[in-house]
Amino acid sequence: MPVNAMARLFGRSPFVPLQLHLDKVGDCVEAVFALLERIREGDVSNVDETAREISKLEHKADLVKNDIRNSLPRGLFLAIDRSQLLEILGLQDSIADKAEDIGILMSLRTAKMLESLVEHFGEYIKGNKDALKKGRDVMRELDALIESGFGGVEATRVVQMVDAVAVSEHNCDIMQRKLMKQVLDHEEELSVGNFFVWQRLLHEIAGISNYSEKLANRIRMLLTLK
Amino acid sequence: MEYQTTLIVLALVFGFYMAWNIGANDVANAMGTSVGSGALTFKRAVILAAIMEFAGAFLVGSHVSDTVRKGIVDPELFAGDPQAFVLGMLSALLAAGLWLQFASYFGWPVSTTHSIIGAIIGFGIVYGGMSAVHWDQVGTIAVSWIISPLMSGIISFIVFQIVLHRVFYRADPVEAVRKFTPYMVFVVLMIMTLVMVFKGLKNLHLDLSLSSALLVSSGVGLIGALLSYVLLRNYKSDDKEEEQQQARELYVARALQRSTKHLLRAQRAADSDTRDTIDSILELTQATTDTSSKRANLGSSRPEFRRTERIFIYLQILTACFIAFAHGANDVANAIGPLSAAVQTAQDGLVAAKATVPLWALLLGGTGIVIGLATYGWKVMETIGKKITELTPSRGFCAQFGAATTIVIASKMALPISTTHTLVGAVLGVGLARGIGAINLATVRDIIISWVITIPAGAFLAIVIYLTLGLFF
Numbered sequence: 001m002p003v004n005a006m007a008r009l010f011g012r013s014p015f016v017p018l019q020l021h022l023d024k025v026g027d028c029v030e031a032v033f034a035l036l037e038r039i040r041e042g043d044v045s046n047v048d049e050t051a052r053e054i055s056k057l058e059h060k061a062d063l064v065k066n067d068i069r070n071s072l073p074r075g076l077f078l079a080i081d082r083s084q085l086l087e088i089l090g091l092q093d094s095i096a097d098k099a100e101d102i103g104i105l106m107s108l109r110t111a112k113m114l115e116s117l118v119e120h121f122g123e124y125i126k127g128n129k130d131a132l133k134k135g136r137d138v139m140r141e142l143d144a145l146i147e148s149g150f151g152g153v154e155a156t157r158v159v160q161m162v163d164a165v166a167v168s169e170h171n172c173d174i175m176q177r178k179l180m181k182q183v184l185d186h187e188e189e190l191s192v193g194n195f196f197v198w199q200r201l202l203h204e205i206a207g208i209s210n211y212s213e214k215l216a217n218r219i220r221m222l223l224t225l226k
Numbered sequence: 227m228e229y230q231t232t233l234i235v236l237a238l239v240f241g242f243y244m245a246w247n248i249g250a251n252d253v254a255n256a257m258g259t260s261v262g263s264g265a266l267t268f269k270r271a272v273i274l275a276a277i278m279e280f281a282g283a284f285l286v287g288s289h290v291s292d293t294v295r296k297g298i299v300d301p302e303l304f305a306g307d308p309q310a311f312v313l314g315m316l317s318a319l320l321a322a323g324l325w326l327q328f329a330s331y332f333g334w335p336v337s338t339t340h341s342i343i344g345a346i347i348g349f350g351i352v353y354g355g356m357s358a359v360h361w362d363q364v365g366t367i368a369v370s371w372i373i374s375p376l377m378s379g380i381i382s383f384i385v386f387q388i389v390l391h392r393v394f395y396r397a398d399p400v401e402a403v404r405k406f407t408p409y410m411v412f413v414v415l416m417i418m419t420l421v422m423v424f425k426g427l428k429n430l431h432l433d434l435s436l437s438s439a440l441l442v443s444s445g446v447g448l449i450g451a452l453l454s455y456v457l458l459r460n461y462k463s464d465d466k467e468e469e470q471q472q473a474r475e476l477y478v479a480r481a482l483q484r485s486t487k488h489l490l491r492a493q494r495a496a497d498s499d500t501r502d503t504i505d506s507i508l509e510l511t512q513a514t515t516d517t518s519s520k521r522a523n524l525g526s527s528r529p530e531f532r533r534t535e536r537i538f539i540y541l542q543i544l545t546a547c548f549i550a551f552a553h554g555a556n557d558v559a560n561a562i563g564p565l566s567a568a569v570q571t572a573q574d575g576l577v578a579a580k581a582t583v584p585l586w587a588l589l590l591g592g593t594g595i596v597i598g599l600a601t602y603g604w605k606v607m608e609t610i611g612k613k614i615t616e617l618t619p620s621r622g623f624c625a626q627f628g629a630a631t632t633i634v635i636a637s638k639m640a641l642p643i644s645t646t647h648t649l650v651g652a653v654l655g656v657g658l659a660r661g662i663g664a665i666n667l668a669t670v671r672d673i674i675i676s677w678v679i680t681i682p683a684g685a686f687l688a689i690v691i692y693l694t695l696g697l698f699f
Contacts (some may be wrong), residue, residue, distance in 0.1 A: 004606060005335030005669055006255040007613030009650060010262070013663030075667040079660040146663060147531045147618065149386075152395030154528075 249598020262614025375651025
């Protein structure tokens with residue numbers, strides 16, 4: 001029996017798949033941080049293989065992304081503006097891309113771990129992890145936000161969470177500056193290639209906290225605040 | 227005499243067929259949103275719809291019926307040829323019924339109202355030419371078809387905004403909804419009673435003047451509000467028992483989900499004999515799983531919103547009654563308007579322009595709708611309920627409130643409008659206020675297309691049937 005008109009009126013909501021996509025992106029970032037942690041501890045085996053696995057995870061996230069894009073016909077009227085939704089999706093995708101780039105970079109030339117960098121590098125990884133986690137927390141509020149009409153206490157709660165992401169991102173920036181300073185301080189101990197890899201690596205990792213903050217801010221713009 | 231009886235019997239059969247069609251297709255649209263949001267189990271929805279549809283048809287159904295039977299084609303035209311009038315009404319009934327069944331088979335959102343109006347226009351034209359049709363009246367009706375979804379959309383939009391500001395934006399939404407509910411109960415009950423007693427119930431000699439009607443309806447509203455206040459008095463926002471119930475419901479839902487999964491596995495592996503048995507078990511299990519999952523989650527992740535929605539369930543049940551009542555009041559006319567016109571004319575042998583809708587016709591129409599619902603409509607309702615997953619009781623309440631209010635106002639103004647289209651307008655209104663995750667606007671296009679097709683299709687079918695019947699009588 002063909003679908004009744006009244007039943008057809010209610011479209012498939014893209015918000016569950018959107019959160020699923022972020023979970024996949026999270027898997028990807030998790031894998032890359034595990035790899036960096038290993039490198040930090042001096043284990044440089046199987047980097048190529050791990051990088052390939054990260055690429056695979058990124059591809060899986062991409063499949064979800066394409067599925068969301070394909071199931072968003074023009075005639076769908078959403079609680080969130082269509083372009084805003086696609087922007088959120090794009091930001092999530094960028095995070096996965098960053099993770100993949102880091103994996104590939106490490107497979108090209110694994111960063112040479114210097115004794116004096118170990119501690120701060122560990123903190124830097126933790127800081128970026130934290131920013132992403134807080135960004136994901138904000139995204140998890142999406143259901144409750146739709147439920148509450150994007151306002152009220154729920155909105156206030158989200159604003160606080162977004163602020164927390166911003167603070168976390170700021171901390172990452174400070175750590176990045178510190179680390180870069182240390183890398184420059186030890187320039188004699190690094191080959192040109194290694195120096196390049198370190199500089200790139202710190203930059204790419206920063207992308208994860210940066211995009212997490214952008215993602216959180218994107219959600220903030222959906223709120224109706226008095 | 228004998229063929230007069232034949233005509234009367236035919237009129238009763240065709241009228242009943244039309245009423246059956248309304249019950250089988252339209253009622254499901256009106257009530258499906260309540261099942262979809264999890265406010266009503268579908269069995270309860272069917273029982274509730276049966277009672278309220280009947281009440282609406284019986285108590286307020288006569289207003290629109292008058293429009294349908296004498297507003298579109300002038301009965302005076304047929305003064306010298308009453309038989310043509312009877313045949314015309316008969317063919318209109320049959321044409322509309324057939325078109326409805328045909329269209330709903332394909333899932334088109336056609337309106338019972340549009341079908342019957344189109345069909346009556348059709349036989350009017352074939353009998354007396356273009357001038358036989360009251361085009362000004364048809365124009366008014368057509369305008370009401372455009373205005374009614376707009377109006378229900380606007381009402382729902384406003385009501386949803388009120389709900390957002392009064393309940394969801396508050397620091398404690400559960401406490402807020404507890405205070406808010408009596409007011410809403412008052413408004414819903416008052417409107418419902420008002421349309422019943424103000425210039426209504428002529429059949430029961432209960433038509434009151436505006437002032438006394440207002441008095442009675444506010445009295446009923448107040449009693450309802452007080453009752454809801456007392457019932458909700460002890461509803462607190464941090465209730466241990468509620469949390470436990472939530473946990474239990476989640477447990478049940480998960481267990482059911484697992485059993486469905488295992489049954490699906492068994493079904494794939496089983497041989498054909500066993501598979502038939504599994505299929506029937508599976509169907510039941512899947513239905514139970516759906517309902518229970520909806521109950522457990524209510525579309526919300528936060529306990530306070532879940533508890534808020536729990537109260538909205540009661541409000542939505544109220545508006546579900548309201549919309550079934552409104553639907554009965556407006557749509558029963560599509561069947562009994564032509565039916566009573568045909569039967570009365572056949573009985574008296576002359577076209578009576580002044581006649582009122584008899585009580586037995588309202589009764590027959592109400593019964594026909596209920597039987598249609600019981601024999602086929604429940605199936606449609608179940609399907610709709612399953613497909614709608616993005617609707618919570620608070621949203622359903624707002625949409626139904628807007629739609630039902632619009633429909634009863636139209637019924638009072640004796641305007642035959644489409645319930646389904648009005649409800650779609652109301653849902654869009656809530657959607658515009660960012661209340662619903664995703665709405666498929668393609669349905670709106672389908673509605674406009676079916677709008678354009680239904681009237682000529684109904685007219686054409688009526689003409690064909692009229693000419694065919696003319697060969698026999």
